[in-house]
Amino acid sequence: MITYINNKAHEFNDLEQAFSEDPDTKEMFWLNISNPTANDFKFLKNKFNFHHLTIEDCMHKAKRSKINDYNDYHFLIISTTDNNVSNAFSYNNIYIYISLNYIITIHYGENKSIKKIINDINNGLSIVSNGSDFVLYNILDDAIDQLFIVTDKVEEKINFLEEESMNNPVQSTLNNIMKIKKTVIKLRRVVSPLREVLNTLLRHDDIITEKYRVYFTDIYDHALRIYDLIESDHEMVTSCLELYSSQLSNSMNKVMKVLTIITTIMMPLTIITGIYGMNFQDMPELHYKYGYFITIFIMFFISFCEIIYFNKKKWL
CATH class of the missing domain: 3.30.460.20 (CorA soluble domain-like)
Incomplete structure (x- = not known):
């Protein structure tokens, strides 16, 4: 045009x-x-x-x-x-x-x-x-x-x-x-x-x-x-x-922080379950009537104490 x-x-x-x-x-x-x-x-x-x-x-x-x-x-x-x-x-x-x-x-x-x-x-x-x-x-x-x-x-x-x-x-x-x-x-x-x-x-x-x-x-x-x-x-x-x-990077650090805390909380629990998962004959706690409940309570108590500690340190 x-x-x-x-x-x-x-x-x-x-x-x-x-x-x-x-x-x-x-x-x-x-x-x-x-x-x-x-x-x-x-x-x-x-x-x-x-x-x-x-x-x-x-x-x-x-x-x-x-x-x-x-x-x-x-x-x-x-x-x-x-x-x-x-x-x-x-x-x-x-x-x-x-x-x-x-x-x-x-x-x-x-x-x-x-x-x-x-x-x-x-x-x-x-x-x-x-x-x-x-x-x-x-x-x-x-x-x-x-x-x-x-x-x-x-x-x-x-x-x-x-x-x-x-x-x-x-x-x-x-x-x-x-x-x-x-x-x-x-x-x-x-x-x-x-x-x-x-x-x-x-x-x-x-x-x-x-x-x-x-x-x-x-x-x-x-x-x-x-x-x-x-x-x-x-x-x-x-x-x-x-x-x-x-x-x-911050988001990734937050994810890693959460995973690290979970791993830290689970670590002592894993140790306890690992110890009592061994197949030794002479382990007196294995035959205790309330041994299972006491162990579960100790595991929850340790986890609770760790969470309180992490929260006090403002890691959560």
Whole structure:
């Protein structure tokens, strides 16, 4: 699907149709391409003379955020998230060609950031007419907002896992901790290069006009904050894993303590039964009328005394 946006959004099935109906590329426009085909890339390369390496990045779905400078345009890869960490954190990229006269975005599947901006334009907001850098700002701003949502959800899940590690250190808790740890690591891999891209953008006067520089500075500050939150989440996950291991060890120690106490209580009883289980002929107690009851009483009395002693020592 091709979305050609100037004063308002227009939908087209292919690029040739979009430019045949509005062939003037000197006026500022935004071209959004969802799920591009090989013919779309061929058209872009011929019409705008885009470098073949950038085309390859788009076709091969390069994942790391970056920015490349060329003579007449700049090429960016921006990572956006689906703000869903219920099962597995995932993200998709927006591939952006930008110059003073146009901005071209390419993505695969539905992208929430792009969809939101198009809806805003359809609702009457003036975005494209304010320049390509303002469109780029809106894309980046929404991408950063989505990252804030993800980090909040991650932090909530980590807090829940901390309670689970404290109260119920079972195998499923460990599995969930490892899943959220992978999510945090993946988030850091997304945000770290995005932070570098924003830092580079702030030094490009040919992309960002002075009017909107403060907007990009604000986004960069948000990216730094997100990165700090992710680092904090990583430390929290590590602490959660240590807490799980500690609680598991404590649980095991409690079990061993109970077993040790039981063994200690049974030890003198075993000695008594072992002595009277020997097959000697001359054992006077064997023929005593109440010998069995006296022995049982002594065994219970010894066990009771041991329990009182353990309780006094606070071993129970």
